[in-house]
Amino acid sequence: MALGPRLDLRQTQSLVMTPQMQQAIKLLALSNLEIETFVSEALESNPLLEMGEVQREAGEDTPTAEPQEHEATPDFDGEAALDVAQHALDPEAAPGDMGDWSRGDIGAGGGEMPDLENRSGSGPTLAEHLLDQVGAVAHDSREALVASRIIGELDEAGYLPTQLRMIAEELGVPLSEAERALETVQSLDPTGVGARTLSECLALQAKEADRFDPCMARLIDNLDLVAAGEIARLKRMCEVDDEDFADMLAELRDYDPKPGLAYGGGGEAAVVPDVLITQKDHGWDIRINEASLPRLVVNRQYYLELKDGARDKASQSWLNEQLGEADWLIRALDQRQKTILKTAAEIVKKQEGFFREGVTAMRPLTLREVAEEIEMHESTVSRVTSNKYLSCPRGTFEMKYFFSSGVAAADGEGASSEAIKARIRALCDAEDPKKVLSDQKLADMLNEEGFDLARRTVAKYREAIGIGSSAQRRREKKLKSL
DSSP states (O other), rough: OOOOOOOOOOOOOOOOOOOHHHHHHHHHHHHHHHHHHHHHHHHHOOOTTEEOOBBBBBBBSSOBOOOOOOOOOOOOHHHHHHHHHHHOOTTTTTOOOOOOGGOOOOOOGGGGOOGGGGGGGGGGOOOHHHHHHHHHOOOOOHHHHHHHHHHHOOTTTTTOOOOOOHHHHHHHOOHHHHHHHHHHTTSSTTTTTTSSSSHHHHHHHHHTTTTOOOOHHHHHTTHHHHHHTEEEEEEHHTTTTTHHHHHHHHHHHHHHOGGGOOOOOOOOOOOOOOOOOOOOOTTTEEOOOOGGGGEEEHHHHHHHHHHHHHHSSSHHHHHHHHHHHHHHHHHHHHHHHHHHHHHHHHHHHHHHOOOOOOGGGGBBBOOOHHHHHHHOOHHHHHHHHHEEEEETTEEEEEEGOOBBOOOTTSSSOOEEEEHHHHHHHHHHHHHHTTOOOOHHHHHHHHHTTBBBBHHHHHHHHHHHTOOOOOHHHHHHHHHOOO
């Protein structure tokens, strides 16, 4: 066989990710505020761009930029191009929903999404919330005074960074009295406030949930080993098997490492919805919120002036490049709005029960279901629904809110986890203060209603929406009756 140089011609296909295509993908995930920043930077860098009014043609839900009389550029087939590109970038996109307790994004943060229009900084601060409870649980006015002083030292997460001895010395009380006052603070809602360390915070919550056995105590005392992933060593220390250890770790992750953050008192920026939904006789009117749209147009007059003055090839090349970038950005932003609108329309179609009846009528919905219906990739839907908000007669909700897992139900279609949470909340709100429902009783009642749920699952749903254990609810109801 002869060896030597050869010249072969081969035909292959490959996906080339142009900078513009990569930027278009990034635009999908940007929030309103980030889009405004992006547009501001584009206006500064491109002299042909300027802010302008958006014109809508009759029958169109998505605004289009003012037509310009400039040289034609290739059409931007954004929907197809973006979907192919994202499939290449994210072939197995499956955005995770699991929180990581070590990062502080578990517990109350994973609960039912409230109506964002009703969220504001006008609620009580953590200190106000705690001080309202002190008088009812303190043994005497002296203990209430010391407890109030401790509450004043708590940080925004609910921890006590000040040495208890220093507080006792400042107030001129024995350390033992300060310790009893701290115990009083630690008995208040939310469970875990007044802790001095993460371990103490988690231990308080485990005790409140009646799950602070010796095995859980050892696990909480060795959080450094949990962070290091030394599972085998921890199982030996806790004297449990694989199944029990997995359950313990799941319980630990369900606790809130920063219970005080549920209260703040600081003002929050108003949420500007991307999509507006109103009910009509024939169904639903779904349209893009024009107030959230960047209004970009090409300054035609300035372009013509620059074109007349561009004598050399370098100037002409630069001008054509600026024109192409301006034209692409306008088209990309327009395509972004159309993709958001298409996704929102499919969400309304799939979750129409929610819009008509409320959260109890929500059904399980995945990104894949919506992606298949609108013929786009799952990762595209994930990016489109991130940091985007939908306003409807029931309030303003993040679009991600409408995607949730489900459980088996008697009707065969399954029930959304959000619907289950709403039902658990309703049962707990209606329970007799003298006969508070246990997790097992809640599970039995839900099973009678056709939901196939285990006690542990009910407990996790209950904790996810911020409802305390039966012991905690019994105490809260008793306080309210005083």
